[in-house]
Amino acid sequence: MGSRRHGERINSFEKCVLNHNGRSIQCYLEDISISGVLVNCYDVSMENIRLGDVCTIDLADDPKITHREVKCSVTRFTTTQIGLQFTY
Template identity: 25%
Template sequence: MREKRSSRRIVFVANGVLQYQSQRFPCYVENISLHGALVSSDDAACDVVRQGERCVLTLQQGDGLPPLDVAAQIIHYGFGLVGLRFVEPDAALETALAAIVGRAAQEEMAGGKGSSRLYTRLGINTDRGRWR
């Protein structure tokens, strides 16, 4: 099956906040790219959000930088997961996202964060050494 995304998703282990309408849902970022993210939530976020609607994902940048608010569109939702496409990023936001994705890719390649809670929950083996 051909990948439809314009950039590869990188496993990204981080807490975040999904802001939808007037509600805030703590969430867990499962993976991220320059163009979107997959988040999971233990709250009722998936019962409330709707495909095509806009929301904001707040990400921690680390290194003492302020949190990053990213406008997004809900692409899909269900089973505790929300797929997001980032919308209308300006140059500063694109630079900040590139830094986050770059750090996540380095950590993924180094094996520091090579699996996510999603993969564990689904029983997917992420031990790349066993694939060889």
């Protein structure tokens, strides 16, 4: 089965923050494309994550750095990874 993601995936290991249902979860970007990101979230329970959930991802984990907070929806998840599609 091929990828449904649009655009080339670019590997990344940058820190980011996932904001979901009032929680801020520190994660690491696995890869990013024009349509979304795959993040790794270690030591976090995924029991409250559901497909289609709306959240935001902050692409900088340091408040001193200019950052981009992007609205997303959950497209898939495992015990440590979450696939997010950007919603504009």
